Amino acid sequence: MSSIKVPPLGESIVEATVSRWLKKEGDVVAVGDSLVELETDKIIVEVPALEAGTLTSRAKGEGDVVAVGDALGEIAAGAAGASPAAANSGTPDAPKADAPVAASGAAETKVSPAAARAAAESGLNPADVPGTGRGGVVSKADVMAAASAPAATPKASTPQAFAAPLPAPADASSRETREKMSTRRKRIAENLLHSQQATAHLTTFNEIDMTAISALRERLKDRVEKEQGVKLSFMPFFAKAASLALKAYPMVNAQIDGDTIVYKHYVNMGIAVASDAGLVVPNVKDCDQKSVVQIGKDISAVAKRARDGKLSMDDLTGGTFTITNGGVFGSLISTPIINYPQVGILGLHKTQDRPVAIDGAVEIRPMMYVALSYDHRIIDGQQAVLFLVRIKELMEDPAAMLVY
CATH class of the missing domain: 3.30.559.10 (Chloramphenicol acetyltransferase-like domain)
Structure with missing residues (x-):
């Protein structure tokens, strides 16, 4: 069992916000797979897996503020992670559990097997999903985000805003919405x-x-x-x-x-x-x-x-x-x-x-x-x-x- 730690974040940066988990508990990961994104006041930092195995726990949730050296979660080393092909014994031609494969109809699109399965279950074409993984690989998290996104509707062209749109109210009767400031927004405010x-x-x-x-x-x-x-x-x-x-x-x-x-x-x-x-x-x-x-x-x-x-x-x-x-x-x-x-x-x-x-x-x-x-x-x-x-x-x- 190895701990996933917040890495050094750069000059004078001591804390960050957990922006997005790219892997779920139970997911098999390979060395170098991006596990979680941390947002600092300056940049987005991807934390990779340092060894192969299974993500057994996520100690911090999205939106949590973490410091350098804090534990983010744990990976259990094992055969499934160290040698994905072993999990597919009996099917030698099957792709490795974490190796990206080409999406059907789009040979240049790299899609992880988990993402391909999720896309099939959601009725999505993985070639239409933007990949955020290393090298543009489409991950399962990308597919799930695309599946939950509302259908695009035509709208008038507008200038790019200085910040993201306000979150939608929790329900129709809500007159206020509270959202915790990100690390970057807090630091911008402090600096100004x-x-x-x-x-x-x-x-x-x-x-x-x-x-x-x-x-x-x-x-x-x-x-x-x-x-x-x-x-x-x-x-x-x-x-x-x-x-x-x-x-x-x-x-x-x-x-x-x-x-x-x-x-x-x-x-x-x-x-x-x-x-x-x-x-x-x-x-x-x-x-x-x-x-x-x-x-x-x-x-x-x-x-x-x-x-x-x-x-x-x-x-x-x-x-x-x-x-x-x-x-x-x-x-x-x-x-x-x-x-x-x-x-x-x-x-x-x-x-x-x-x-x-x-x-x-x-x-x-x-x-x-x-x-x-x-x-x-x-x-x-x-x-x-x-x-x-x-x-x-x-x-x-x-x-x-x-x-x-």
Whole structure:
């Protein structure tokens, strides 16, 4: 009998929430099978089986908070787990109990035998079930989740939300629903509150005429997507402009350590990404050393990992400055909260046609409000304003980015 323990979770992380059990008591498991998912404030951690056998108990339930080293359950080693083929003696051609097999009609879909049986009992085609196991294997838990999910109904396209929808009421007469905060949501709340309390928080605003950058993006986006395989959005242009502005005003890229100011001679650009589990801020390493296209590739990669719950600790640590884009959800103006211990965050917003004065005449231009929230303890108002002005200059004359 061996104990399943909460593994080390990463830098400064001491607890997690049991997010989802992938195996049930009595299930036969092989070495390396994912048993349970743990959600920290930063990433989802899969706990694998360290030996083959049968899962005999689950000591913690979904939603329980656990600490590093806590016992999650127990595995009983045995012939069934160590040698699944033995369980199928007399049927030498049968698949091993834990080896994934191809689903009928979809040779590329890997399905565990338990999942195949559950799919047959539920009347589901396993090829239609998204696999969450290692390598995309469809597990029994995936099939059971698909079987219990309500039938999909057509609905209007809506922007991605910052958090998962509220749970449905327990019954029709219920007027309130209570749900325990996940570890990630609690930590997000703590960090935001700490940022407000630990910094001299101030925000300054400017607006950017997006005419030139929109024309450049429109001219290049098809070619970049065809040659580089990346959809060219405005975000990598802003990341490049911000990197250059941080070089001009290094205090905005600094950090306070006690009574010392630590200047960062590199830019690890944090990009706020909305996911079902909440807002996360992975960062693009050495953003100041990269081209706009390479920044776009890196942003796409970390954003996908964030939405898929596959971020690593390296993705989430070491950031020096952050950009958040509420404009994709329709926000016209906001005051973003500093991603502590950083000292500055740039907020982007919706591009909207507005009348502006150009050389004494009124013209309709695509305009965007931008906001810089900063720690006034080390960043003076003049530096903050000039930093935003520099970003404005670069975005309104994007060719200037090429000479730096």
